[in-house]
Amino acid sequence: MKLHEKILTHYLSCTSPVDKEGYLYKKKERNATYQRRWFVLKANLLFYQERPADRHLLGVIVLERCAVRRAESDAQFAFSLVFGPGLKTYRFAAVDRQTQESWVKALLSASHCYLSLLVRDLGRQYEEAKQQQGSGESRSSVTALKPSTYSFLFTAQGPTTAAVVREGRSHSASTVLQASSIPTKVVAKKSPKLWPRRNAYVTPLNGPAPLYGEWPLVGFDPLEDFRKLHDYYGQEVKKAREEWLRSRQAEEERSDEDLIDLG
């Protein structure tokens, strides 16, 4: 299979920030020796080269569907990326505990699947926070069920993320990804019946495409996008707040009338 390398190297060298970089020892598959390499982590891609200044990239590891494991078997401060039966296990060693922990943490949250789960979860929390701010009472259960708002995030990730969550649980305790704990932690706050996470299993493979056009912006300038998004959602909050104030006023008027019962 051809991996269009130029696209990857272009992405690596572009202005978006690097998520982590540093020296690590990488174990050679053949003769089990460790070689020092310079690693650069960006999004769900782990690039490596001999030295930081090198223009020539030795390789890249796509970090999807792999577990991150701490392993002390043959080297100190070692960890590995396990892709599963029939697939590779990449083994690494750091120079100290701090470096090892830092890399393990960074790799645990690197996958696209993980980010997708996180975004979905935060999207829900955001909708709830907006509702609670606007209405002053908890109507969050109704909003949480509104499928149209979240369906645009259910692109290709429904079944895949469900698989990731299952995989996360089946691996050893040290690799129980934060990702796998996200759905359970949030579920604890709500009645399971109302929890829209079921959509992850219900989204049909060949079903209708998620609603688009709802997400107001698809631009590339982060500052502008966020301000516009901020204002766009700010309108909703403003409107909801006004409605709440009006309903409160109406309530107060009613209660004033009944204060004194003159028989």
Add this chain to the structure above:
Amino acid sequence: MRFNEKELVSLSRQPSEMAAELGMRGPKKGDVVKKRLVKLVVNFLFYFRTDEEEPIGALLLEQCRVEREDSQTFSIAFLDEAERKYLFECDSEEQCGEWVDSIIKASYEFMRKNLIFYRTEIHRLTGKDPLEQYGISDETRFQVSNGLQLMSPWVKYVA
């Protein structure tokens, strides 16, 4: 450059909501339209010969420009080379729109922006950082960029 090919091929076999036979044309002069099974998995666009198990190739959907060329055709340009485009012919206007939308939203960088937006907004509305409960507040990848330094006091600056 070495890469984990077997693992990537395995990834390409995962179920995807966006998988269809499209007419695909490469960016070089002389490239012709060929029928390909095009499949979107995470931030990769895989393309197969119909009925083949292993994809011919994989395109990383980052730093690319997706555009509607006409009612049923969209293009993807990489490497900031606006003229060198991959072309994809769909069966309908609706299908074309779905693909453009899906590809844009599949980008890791796009999703990261969404996350940072939600994180900032949730903090503004509730006073809490939603990433704290997952122990990932300090991860570099989730930090708010310089452009948002005006929003909240706890925002970290990424140099």
